[in-house]
Amino acid sequence: MLIIRCPYCGERPELEFAYGGQAHIARPLQPSDQNDEDWNVYLNLRANPKGWHSERWRHIHGCARFFNAVRDTRTDHFLATYKMGEPAPEVPST
Amino acid sequence: MFDPDVTSPLDDGSPAITPVGPVSRAIIRCRASDIDLVSNRIDIALPRAACRSVQDSGLSALWLGPDEWLILNATPADSWVSELSARLDGALCSLVDVSHRQVALSVHGPRAEDILATGCALDHSIAAFPVGMCTRTMFAKAEIVLWRTGAANFHLEVWRSFARYVEALLREAESER
Amino acid sequence: MQRFSALALLRHGLGRHQGWKPQWRNAAPKPSYDAIIVGGGGHGLGAAYYLAKVYGIRNVAVVEKGWIGGGNTGRNTTIIRSNYLFEESAALYDHALKLWEGLSQELNYNVMFSQRGVMMLAHNIHDIQVFKRHVHANRINGVDNEWLTAEQAKDYCPPLNIDPNVRYPVLGAALQRRGGTARHDAVAWGYARAADALGVDIIENCEVAGIRRDMAGAVAGVETSRGFIASKRVGVSAAGHTSVVLDMAHVRLPLESFPLQALVSEPVKPVFPCVVMSNTIHAYLSQSDKGELVIGAGTDVYTSYTQRGGLHIATHTLEAICELFPRFRRMRMLRNWGGIVDVTPDRSPIIAKTPVTGLYVNCGWGTGGFKATPGAAHLFAHTIARDEPHPINAPFTIERFRDGYLIDEAAAAAVAH
Amino acid sequence: MTTTLFRTGSGGLIDRSRPLRFTFDGKSYSGLQGDTLASALLANGVHLVGRSFKYHRPRGIMGIGADEPNALVGVRRDDARYTPNLLATQVELYDGLDAVSQNRHPSLENDRMAVNDRLLSRFIPAGFYYKTFMWPHKAWDRLYEPRIRAAAGLGVAPDKPDPDSYTQRYAHCDVLVIGAGPAGITAAMEAATADARVILCDDRAAMGGSLLSAASVTIAGKDSSVWLDESLAALARMPNVTLLSRTIAFGYYPHNWIGLTERLTDHLAVMPAGRPRERLWQVRAKEVVIAAGAIERPLVFPGNDRPGIMLADAARTYLQQYGVSVGRRVAIVAAHDSAYRAAHELRAAGIAVVVIADIRSRPAVANPPDCAGTRILSDASIEGTTGKLRVTSITLSAGSKRETFACDTVLMAGGFTPSVHLFSQSRGKLAWDPELQAYLPGQSAEAERSAGACRGRFALEEALADGMEAGRAAARSAGFATGVEVHGPAVTVSHPIGEGGHIGATSSSKGAKDKAFVDWQNDVTANDILLAAREGFISIEHVKRYTTTGMATDQGKLSNINALGIVSEATGRTIPEIGLTTFRAPYTPITFGSLAGRARGDLFDPARVTAFNDWAIEQGAVFENVRNWKRAHYFPRPGEDMHAAVARECLQVRKSVGIFDASTLGKIEVVGPDAAEFLNRFYVNAWTKLGVGKCRYGVLLREDGFILDDGVVGRLAPDRFHVTTTTGGAARVLNMMEDYLQTEWPDLRVWLTSTTEQWSVIAVQGPNAREVLSPLIEGLDVSAEAFPHMSIADAQMCGVPMRLMRVSFTGELGFEVNVPSGYGAMVWQAIWERGKLYDMVPYGTETMHVLRAEKGFIIVGQETDGTVTPDDVGLAWAIGKAKPDFVGKRSLARPALAASNRKQLVGLLTRNPQIALEEGAQIVSPSAPGTSIGHVTSSYHSSVLKKSIALALVRGGRARIGQILHVSMPGGSIPVGVVAPVFFDPEGKRINV
Numbered sequence A: 001m002l003i004i005r006c007p008y009c010g011e012r013p014e015l016e017f018a019y020g021g022q023a024h025i026a027r028p029l030q031p032s033d034q035n036d037e038d039w040n041v042y043l044n045l046r047a048n049p050k051g052w053h054s055e056r057w058r059h060i061h062g063c064a065r066f067f068n069a070v071r072d073t074r075t076d077h078f079l080a081t082y083k084m085g086e087p088a089p090e091v092p093s094t
Numbered sequence B: 001m002f003d004p005d006v007t008s009p010l011d012d013g014s015p016a017i018t019p020v021g022p023v024s025r026a027i028i029r030c031r032a033s034d035i036d037l038v039s040n041r042i043d044i045a046l047p048r049a050a051c052r053s054v055q056d057s058g059l060s061a062l063w064l065g066p067d068e069w070l071i072l073n074a075t076p077a078d079s080w081v082s083e084l085s086a087r088l089d090g091a092l093c094s095l096v097d098v099s100h101r102q103v104a105l106s107v108h109g110p111r112a113e114d115i116l117a118t119g120c121a122l123d124h125s126i127a128a129f130p131v132g133m134c135t136r137t138m139f140a141k142a143e144i145v146l147w148r149t150g151a152a153n154f155h156l157e158v159w160r161s162f163a164r165y166v167e168a169l170l171r172e173a174e175s176e177r
Numbered sequence C: 001m002q003r004f005s006a007l008a009l010l011r012h013g014l015g016r017h018q019g020w021k022p023q024w025r026n027a028a029p030k031p032s033y034d035a036i037i038v039g040g041g042g043h044g045l046g047a048a049y050y051l052a053k054v055y056g057i058r059n060v061a062v063v064e065k066g067w068i069g070g071g072n073t074g075r076n077t078t079i080i081r082s083n084y085l086f087e088e089s090a091a092l093y094d095h096a097l098k099l100w101e102g103l104s105q106e107l108n109y110n111v112m113f114s115q116r117g118v119m120m121l122a123h124n125i126h127d128i129q130v131f132k133r134h135v136h137a138n139r140i141n142g143v144d145n146e147w148l149t150a151e152q153a154k155d156y157c158p159p160l161n162i163d164p165n166v167r168y169p170v171l172g173a174a175l176q177r178r179g180g181t182a183r184h185d186a187v188a189w190g191y192a193r194a195a196d197a198l199g200v201d202i203i204e205n206c207e208v209a210g211i212r213r214d215m216a217g218a219v220a221g222v223e224t225s226r227g228f229i230a231s232k233r234v235g236v237s238a239a240g241h242t243s244v245v246l247d248m249a250h251v252r253l254p255l256e257s258f259p260l261q262a263l264v265s266e267p268v269k270p271v272f273p274c275v276v277m278s279n280t281i282h283a284y285l286s287q288s289d290k291g292e293l294v295i296g297a298g299t300d301v302y303t304s305y306t307q308r309g310g311l312h313i314a315t316h317t318l319e320a321i322c323e324l325f326p327r328f329r330r331m332r333m334l335r336n337w338g339g340i341v342d343v344t345p346d347r348s349p350i351i352a353k354t355p356v357t358g359l360y361v362n363c364g365w366g367t368g369g370f371k372a373t374p375g376a377a378h379l380f381a382h383t384i385a386r387d388e389p390h391p392i393n394a395p396f397t398i399e400r401f402r403d404g405y406l407i408d409e410a411a412a413a414a415v416a417h
Numbered sequence D: 001m002t003t004t005l006f007r008t009g010s011g012g013l014i015d016r017s018r019p020l021r022f023t024f025d026g027k028s029y030s031g032l033q034g035d036t037l038a039s040a041l042l043a044n045g046v047h048l049v050g051r052s053f054k055y056h057r058p059r060g061i062m063g064i065g066a067d068e069p070n071a072l073v074g075v076r077r078d079d080a081r082y083t084p085n086l087l088a089t090q091v092e093l094y095d096g097l098d099a100v101s102q103n104r105h106p107s108l109e110n111d112r113m114a115v116n117d118r119l120l121s122r123f124i125p126a127g128f129y130y131k132t133f134m135w136p137h138k139a140w141d142r143l144y145e146p147r148i149r150a151a152a153g154l155g156v157a158p159d160k161p162d163p164d165s166y167t168q169r170y171a172h173c174d175v176l177v178i179g180a181g182p183a184g185i186t187a188a189m190e191a192a193t194a195d196a197r198v199i200l201c202d203d204r205a206a207m208g209g210s211l212l213s214a215a216s217v218t219i220a221g222k223d224s225s226v227w228l229d230e231s232l233a234a235l236a237r238m239p240n241v242t243l244l245s246r247t248i249a250f251g252y253y254p255h256n257w258i259g260l261t262e263r264l265t266d267h268l269a270v271m272p273a274g275r276p277r278e279r280l281w282q283v284r285a286k287e288v289v290i291a292a293g294a295i296e297r298p299l300v301f302p303g304n305d306r307p308g309i310m311l312a313d314a315a316r317t318y319l320q321q322y323g324v325s326v327g328r329r330v331a332i333v334a335a336h337d338s339a340y341r342a343a344h345e346l347r348a349a350g351i352a353v354v355v356i357a358d359i360r361s362r363p364a365v366a367n368p369p370d371c372a373g374t375r376i377l378s379d380a381s382i383e384g385t386t387g388k389l390r391v392t393s394i395t396l397s398a399g400s401k402r403e404t405f406a407c408d409t410v411l412m413a414g415g416f417t418p419s420v421h422l423f424s425q426s427r428g429k430l431a432w433d434p435e436l437q438a439y440l441p442g443q444s445a446e447a448e449r450s451a452g453a454c455r456g457r458f459a460l461e462e463a464l465a466d467g468m469e470a471g472r473a474a475a476r477s478a479g480f481a482t483g484v485e486v487h488g489p490a491v492t493v494s495h496p497i498g499e500g501g502h503i504g505a506t507s508s509s510k511g512a513k514d515k516a517f518v519d520w521q522n523d524v525t526a527n528d529i530l531l532a533a534r535e536g537f538i539s540i541e542h543v544k545r546y547t548t549t550g551m552a553t554d555q556g557k558l559s560n561i562n563a564l565g566i567v568s569e570a571t572g573r574t575i576p577e578i579g580l581t582t583f584r585a586p587y588t589p590i591t592f593g594s595l596a597g598r599a600r601g602d603l604f605d606p607a608r609v610t611a612f613n614d615w616a617i618e619q620g621a622v623f624e625n626v627r628n629w630k631r632a633h634y635f636p637r638p639g640e641d642m643h644a645a646v647a648r649e650c651l652q653v654r655k656s657v658g659i660f661d662a663s664t665l666g667k668i669e670v671v672g673p674d675a676a677e678f679l680n681r682f683y684v685n686a687w688t689k690l691g692v693g694k695c696r697y698g699v700l701l702r703e704d705g706f707i708l709d710d711g712v713v714g715r716l717a718p719d720r721f722h723v724t725t726t727t728g729g730a731a732r733v734l735n736m737m738e739d740y741l742q743t744e745w746p747d748l749r750v751w752l753t754s755t756t757e758q759w760s761v762i763a764v765q766g767p768n769a770r771e772v773l774s775p776l777i778e779g780l781d782v783s784a785e786a787f788p789h790m791s792i793a794d795a796q797m798c799g800v801p802m803r804l805m806r807v808s809f810t811g812e813l814g815f816e817v818n819v820p821s822g823y824g825a826m827v828w829q830a831i832w833e834r835g836k837l838y839d840m841v842p843y844g845t846e847t848m849h850v851l852r853a854e855k856g857f858i859i860v861g862q863e864t865d866g867t868v869t870p871d872d873v874g875l876a877w878a879i880g881k882a883k884p885d886f887v888g889k890r891s892l893a894r895p896a897l898a899a900s901n902r903k904q905l906v907g908l909l910t911r912n913p914q915i916a917l918e919e920g921a922q923i924v925s926p927s928a929p930g931t932s933i934g935h936v937t938s939s940y941h942s943s944v945l946k947k948s949i950a951l952a953l954v955r956g957g958r959a960r961i962g963q964i965l966h967v968s969m970p971g972g973s974i975p976v977g978v979v980a981p982v983f984f985d986p987e988g989k990r991i992n993v
Ligand SMILES: Cc1cc2nc3c(=O)[nH]c(=O)nc-3n(C[C@H](O)[C@H](O)[C@H](O)COP(=O)(O)OP(=O)(O)OC[C@H]3O[C@@H](n4cnc5c(N)ncnc54)[C@H](O)[C@@H]3O)c2cc1C
Pocket: C038, C039, C040, C041, C042, C043, C044, C063, C064, C065, C066, C067, C068, C069, C070, C071, C072, C073, C074, C075, C076, C077, C078, C079, C080, C206, C207, C208, C209, C237, C238, C239, C240, C241, C242, C245, C260, C261, C262, C296, C338, C339, C340, C341, C365, C366, C367, C368, C369, C370, C371, C372, C417
């Protein structure tokens, strides 16, 4: 059970959260202008790094907010969690 | 006309776990920039601090999220939310009556923290969960709102259809030796 | 290859077993190969075996970053079945199931394929509808699968609790009698030994760290922790690590890697005759030949390479097991581990060419690729050898995600494994 | 009562005034309060307690705790409470305890399967089963496998549902200390003194760890037992300390989340009412101190598994803690100085120590305890042992001399292995200490530190000081100020624990005739490991899996390190080069029950019921589970089956009126000035023009273009919508809405509130629906003109607020009455009473399904399955054509979704109207009977139409209307006519009245 720091509520057990996949993927403003290839990238292609990963979580059974996090997928340790709209923190090079 | 005899899914209660009588409830949602205006109109200051509550002349405002509050009215009336709604006319916010969406239980007494710890993963010690703190969280497989109203007093709100489940688990915890 | 048999055991027994040779050579990498398989799991080792055996390409290396069979092949609940809904999937998994049926003899290695039957429990009306749809679809596709009433299910699996008054009563079940389990380790070792005997080099402790491309962009070989190895054909069969390996060739696949857990109980005398799966309440269970109850749990919700998972996932599974089998409540969990499963958007695998010439991929098996091992390995070998897919794996492309030709078993049925 | 011959006259922590009776394999014995089953058996001279897994060799008690590999027993408390595979060393004795040995037939003394050992064992080495049983092919299933299975397994699984209950709790602390030996106790004390919230847990019944067996030791000038009692009492007095004995830390999970199980009743003769059997603790600790001690190591030599051969420090502990002498004539084989301490203490209790055979040239410490009078051999080689059911002699050689010593016990002192299991589970990196010849905790991965013997601080004085330091450091890291540094208490010991140790097989194992065991429980010998290496299994992970060493219930606590040593020697690599196998939870096996906890029966998963549940039960409704909800499926009258009940319900709804509980539908109130724009972007439909007071059927797609959900959306005000979803989709849709609002369109001023449970929903459907309802409605004209189909309004009913929707899923005139849930039962009753005038029937979900199928309305999840687009099911009309975008729109243009040969929804009619198709049945064209072109999604017998009807998805279906297709069934195929998917009132006349 991960302990996740909600930027609003503080540290809470994973039970209260829903995972939201890779962060910082904006839905195209005009989807109909996208060709199949680009739309595929938006729809299906997600980073799957072994290392630092920017991802979304939602404190669904808490304040209900989505927020972003940077987690190391090798250890599950979080570098940071931050509110939607805030800039992503500098990610260590390794 | 509010009929206080409305059926509650909850049982009569036990030493540490008792149902809380009828309450009127509303959810208010608005942006941070409109909190003051909304607060003025409804006569209670919506708390801005995360997981904190405010109580004022029979009303309680519980912070559920940065744009969401649960307002409880201990003197229930069917018309209350529509009256509030009239007062909020023109304000940028959402007000929705949820009086019947959920029911409330009180968990109290010296074992209250222990009983809650059987199903809720939060730290209920007074330092970590002081009087006045409130939050949505999980109790076993049900979502609840947990609000500490006194050192040995918790007010627990749960959606109606989950109430029997939560109550039964709490009772079982209470009866454990 | 030294033949394995009861007689050989007898003979070597008299010689105090001093005469046994290594089951596969501890090969060092040669400078170049006709084909390289990245990943020494069942799928990779099998692909090398079929390349040599069926397609005559024997100058092959399997490079494995750790020890062979140490990936998901060595950590799965070994459920084998082929009663999938769509004809594309049914063809794929039944191809594998047919190969399983002769695999021990083919490899001269007892992989303990045990056709004890796989039973999937229906707990609500929706389940019944879905399973019956499977039974009908399977029949048309020539795959065995039958509907059982709750009583018939209990006859087949006596420990099952079919009390109608439980929270999620058993309303019936779909049974594939040809389904079952196999010994996971033996699959890796059996393929390794047979491939080795045909000349394949199995190179352990050799991590691929880069994919070299020639001027034209085609594959030229792999950079490894044991140096560069040249080959114009590289097949990647790296399961949870596929994204990491394909990144080296700048190929992006729609994959995410999640922790998936399993656990075993202490060994007990035979008590559980078949495989039981309950998708609705998230439990699956069988008993191994050694006596442990082998239990699969769910994936965690977040991507991770930690090869473990949260305690709440395991407890959730055991709640379901105890509810279905109240007598197992006093049994004890002996060991709990995790694997890393790579999942595609439609939860079906990819066995295909990639946009890079000479680079092939077999991945996306998620929570259910052990059962496909011989079939997928064979089809992957075919794809590499012929530079084009076999008709059975032709639908399992990368492009289907772009074009929408999904093979979405999970969406259609909410069933996995 | 038999006398307990091997109990010493005094000493130990047992209560000599409280004798207890127990039985083992049906024979009665007597023990004392404070005994374990193992100590009580030993006190009665019983060493033989089990048979080994594969060879069925007689086996005795080897250790004293969690590391025991041999003494696995079944304990039967009563008919329903049987537990297999318990360690006798952990089972606390209670009066009446009934234990049985396992894996033997017919008896422990006489086990038929022992032929495995005598005759077969040379032909069944490690991994033999991979090499044989392949011919003839068929024999595997029928012959070989059943035999292998019958031979495998240890105990017998319980055959009755477990009557005990289990509980769980979460806990939070600043410092969790695992292990209450000297290091753990001082750590807890230091952290607690700094005001940290401390939990101290220990696996055993009594806290104290190695101090419980200390002899002639003083700490801070007091006898160690006095120091221990005072320390524990002081801890118990502190309000910020929780002491948990009988509590094993079994798993170290990420972010300092630790799993503990506490045994609450297994040690009691009479179980108190209301007390669960076990409690699972899930502890979230700011800091963890691991003080789990060390595990003694056995020696690998030929014949090292006979009953009576055990660990030396265990024997010493049986003596000091339980007052039990493990034998009369003891031989000690040694690679560690602790042998001399054991010899000394045993001799002091009057036990004859006939020989100490040290495989080293001399003890490591200069002054080993005085053992004058005992033969001491150095550079000894252990040649073998004899004895059928108990060791009777040991043969040793030193130099050229070979000597056999008669004995009834052999003790092994192979050294100590620090218990790094939990540290390693936390993903801390182990470091090989060449000096200590042990893996020790290195770099931590969590907020954690180790102290005492588990990090190689073996001497008591060191362990105490190390614990203090760890406790202080942990408290500091958790944010507490610690006082001035004080040193650990002064300690005097009569004998230091000493040094030394051996890893791997001893020299005599090679080529010996008798087996030299490495893993006692799984019968893995030194030769098996050498065989594995010979066959190319040189990775330690392969060795483990090929030989199964370390895979038994003890998880190699005694064996792993020796296996490593043997592989090291066989492959010429050093131990750190080889590495270790992975430590995994649980540290010792833990019950499924404790993990499942209270989630059983009704509490397994919340059963959600509506306000009308009690009423429906009274009416005899049969229920179905839909997700967590209980929904009334149908309302049979006496003598009716489902078919009859549904036929009647359907007819009556179409003829007069029916009442239906629709409360489980999801409801979301969407509020804000941009609400219509939001819905435009979210649903496929166009919403801008929907007038206030009007409803519309909405379809929701996933971003990949497939149907996710549907429902009716009503506009209550320009800025307020009442959105309904499917029962199963409620949470999913709300979550998806929030996702788009919060992350894609934060500019939209829209807020969502779930009102699913605010409203009870009573659907009243049928030609008489208006007649039933209108007298109860206040403040709303519900005439056809004033309140046409697809209207919505707030009004009152029976004096309470009501939100009325005129909608119909049946094709009849229909209303959905939404009232606050607390009033639901009252309003329902009022409608029910009034409905009696019209013979109103209650109907359930099955009738609802039939009625809607007659009308060709789809059910998401039945007609759709996650691979279906709006056009596939004839809902293309719902799409707002002028909208530039909505969720899923772009994906609909992808080649596969726009293809012409997709499956489309059609109706099917069987030629024989009495034959109802089976849902899920496959559809084929008569010209190609082997290829499925679709399937039946819904099929019912319609009592209204007096024929069976079906909906189906068929490839190119709409173009096939009018054709005959076949539905393939096991007994042959059924011809069906393809028709439009509306069977009843296609013009919708009945709705618009
Ligand atoms: C807990 C669990 C339960 C499961 N249960 C079932 C089940 O019941 N039935 C079923 O059919 N399936 C099941 N599965 C899925 C199944 O295990 C896998 O789909 C299957 O084993 C995959 O085999 P593989 O050979 O493709 O992958 P693996 O066995 O994982 O082999 C991939 C190999 O690639 C190696 N590798 C990775 N990166 C590199 C690199 N850079 N260089 C060199 N080598 C590399 C890895 O070390 C690994 O050995 C389960 C999986 C898990 C985790």
